[in-house]
Amino acid sequence: METVISTDKLTKRFGDFIAAHELSFEVGKGEIFGFLGANGAGKTTAMRMLCGLLMPSSGKASVAGFDVYTETEKIKRNIGYMSQKFSLYEDLTVAENIRFYAGIYGLSFSDIKRKTDELLSKLGMQGEAKKLVSALPLGWKQKLAFSVSLVHEPRIVFLDEPTGGVDPVTRRQFWDLIYYAANSGVTVFVTTHYMDEAEYCDRVSIMVDGVIAALDSPGNLKKQMNAPDMEDVFYQLARKAKRSE
Amino acid sequence: MITLNNITKTYGKEKTMAVDDISFSVNKGEIFGLIGPDGAGKSSIFRMLTTLLVPDSGTAVVNGFDVVKDYKQIRNSIGYMPGRFSLYQDLTIEENLNFFATVFNTTVEENYHLIKDIYIQIEPFKNRRAGKLSGGMKQKLALCCALIHKPEVLFLDEPTTGVDVVSRKEFWDMLKNLKKMGLTIMVSTPYMDEAALCDRIALIQLGKILSINTPEKLVAGYGETLYTVTGGNMYQLLNLLRSYAPTESCFAFGDSLHLTLKKGTSKQIATAFLEQQGFNKVIIQETTPGIEDCFIKLLKSN
Numbered sequence: 001m002e003t004v005i006s007t008d009k010l011t012k013r014f015g016d017f018i019a020a021h022e023l024s025f026e027v028g029k030g031e032i033f034g035f036l037g038a039n040g041a042g043k044t045t046a047m048r049m050l051c052g053l054l055m056p057s058s059g060k061a062s063v064a065g066f067d068v069y070t071e072t073e074k075i076k077r078n079i080g081y082m083s084q085k086f087s088l089y090e091d092l093t094v095a096e097n098i099r100f101y102a103g104i105y106g107l108s109f110s111d112i113k114r115k116t117d118e119l120l121s122k123l124g125m126q127g128e129a130k131k132l133v134s135a136l137p138l139g140w141k142q143k144l145a146f147s148v149s150l151v152h153e154p155r156i157v158f159l160d161e162p163t164g165g166v167d168p169v170t171r172r173q174f175w176d177l178i179y180y181a182a183n184s185g186v187t188v189f190v191t192t193h194y195m196d197e198a199e200y201c202d203r204v205s206i207m208v209d210g211v212i213a214a215l216d217s218p219g220n221l222k223k224q225m226n227a228p229d230m231e232d233v234f235y236q237l238a239r240k241a242k243r244s245e
Numbered sequence: 246m247i248t249l250n251n252i253t254k255t256y257g258k259e260k261t262m263a264v265d266d267i268s269f270s271v272n273k274g275e276i277f278g279l280i281g282p283d284g285a286g287k288s289s290i291f292r293m294l295t296t297l298l299v300p301d302s303g304t305a306v307v308n309g310f311d312v313v314k315d316y317k318q319i320r321n322s323i324g325y326m327p328g329r330f331s332l333y334q335d336l337t338i339e340e341n342l343n344f345f346a347t348v349f350n351t352t353v354e355e356n357y358h359l360i361k362d363i364y365i366q367i368e369p370f371k372n373r374r375a376g377k378l379s380g381g382m383k384q385k386l387a388l389c390c391a392l393i394h395k396p397e398v399l400f401l402d403e404p405t406t407g408v409d410v411v412s413r414k415e416f417w418d419m420l421k422n423l424k425k426m427g428l429t430i431m432v433s434t435p436y437m438d439e440a441a442l443c444d445r446i447a448l449i450q451l452g453k454i455l456s457i458n459t460p461e462k463l464v465a466g467y468g469e470t471l472y473t474v475t476g477g478n479m480y481q482l483l484n485l486l487r488s489y490a491p492t493e494s495c496f497a498f499g500d501s502l503h504l505t506l507k508k509g510t511s512k513q514i515a516t517a518f519l520e521q522q523g524f525n526k527v528i529i530q531e532t533t534p535g536i537e538d539c540f541i542k543l544l545k546s547n
Contacts, residue, residue: 038412039379039381039412137284138283139282166282167450167540168496168537168541169496169544172497183480193407193409196498199500231410234410234411235414238410
């Protein structure tokens with residue numbers, strides 16, 4: 001399998017504090033990679049380095065074939081990012097949000113028009129194109145934000161707790177979109193607090209106190225730790241944590 | 246301890262419905278869960294019961310007091326932990342606690358026994374500002390602040406949202422201890438697994454109650470045979486089963502799929518179909534539904 005993210009002893013220090021310590025892993029093309037950890041374990045720091053937003057202290061990493069020290073602008077062009085906290089402009093309409101993001105990523109006018117039509121029909125939101133995003137239900141916003149994060153056809157999409165606060169059906173519809181994207185070759189790097197969602201990932205990494213404490217498929221992790229589910233795997237590892245944010 | 250009669254709340258000129266003619270009651274000493282997604286109306290219900298918001302119509306009584314007429318008495322006898330943190334970010338742990346005690350005309354010493362078990366966990370950091378605390382520590386401090394005036398009813402609005410599994414487990418252990426001390430607790434959560442820890446739960450969606458019951462009875466009333474499907478590529482299986490005419494519903498559930506079948510189709514027939522489609526190792530087994538299965542079914546039928 002083609003590798004799209006690769007890190008080797010990637011480390012970030014803030015003064016004496018080692019937020020992320022010697023992270024080494026690889027993520028393949030089209031893989032759904034779950035990136036879990038207790039609050040304060042160092043997930044956000046690691047993700048920010050991989051997105052080209054934070055300079056590492058030491059170690060190596062490449063994302064979509066680009067170096068996290070010297071090619072951060074190229075990384076940003078080749079990844080998508082969505083977080084629950086911020087993704088869409090609430091006081092722009094659905095179509096305006098799509099146009100805005102597509103424009104930022106340098107798509108041509110004709111591509112923007114084509115992408116907008118394509119995206120709206122895939123989401124079944126043609127009737128909502130001219131509505132303000134603030135008027136949409138949360139579940140629709142999340143699906144729209146995810147689709148918008150893919151508008152420039154990135155090779156990797158980073159999802160930071162994308163599904164908080166929605167009903168169980170909407171949450172699963174969101175995962176249908178994730179599966180669909182992964183099936184078409186996009187690599188999905190996702191954090192979540194829902195442990196059933198950890199089971200949907202091809203492989204899962206669990207960070208504890210700045211290091212990767214475990215990394216394998218959910219099935220193997222459960223076997224290794226003799227755990228009935230991923231919640232128990234997570235609990236066994238994370239309860240040993242000494243630090244919190 | 247808490248009673249709502251036909252409570253309705255709308256917002257704005259457009260009269261957007263937030264809470265739609267809701268009635269229920271919570272018994273003394275009970276942990277009562279409001280379970281539902283964002284926008285279901287959970288926070289509006291909390292804010293009306295804590296006297297921060299006036300209902301459009303209907304009446305509600307908390308601890309014997311009317312939420313509109315007797316709001317002052319209610320405020321003295323309840324503790325409230327809103328969804329967004331209630332702490333003063335630039336005060337320390339100790340200062341926050343003293344502040345809340347003073348506002349309610351009491352002292353930390355007087356009611357220390359109520360918060361002791363929780364407070365000792367964050368006491369080593371008592372000189373740290375609240376804004377610099379982790380999610381789990383903020384949550385513990387906020388709970389201490391909501392308890393320090395010895396309330397009889399505790400209102401906790403999504404206390405565990407965005408908090409990791411370990412802190413969530415600890416938090417629920419604390420709630421069980423508070424229940425033992427005789428407190429009545431009304432708590433909301435978007436996590437279905439936490440629903441099973443409540444004495445009774447109300448499942449709500451779009452301002453309406455879909456069901457009120459004990460977790461056990463809710464699950465017992467599921468009324469259909471639920472199967473798990475394992476042994477194959479989950480995404481392909483999911484798509485295939487959704488296009489299979491005898492499928493009533495099919496959803497991903499952790500490492501398996503949860504499937505219900507239309508009348509007249511047995512698991513043998515479904516297994517044979519999947520084998521015919523090339524899934525030779527697939528196993529369909531009967532399983533006990535959980536709260537989340539019940540919620541999904543209720544969402545579909547509404």
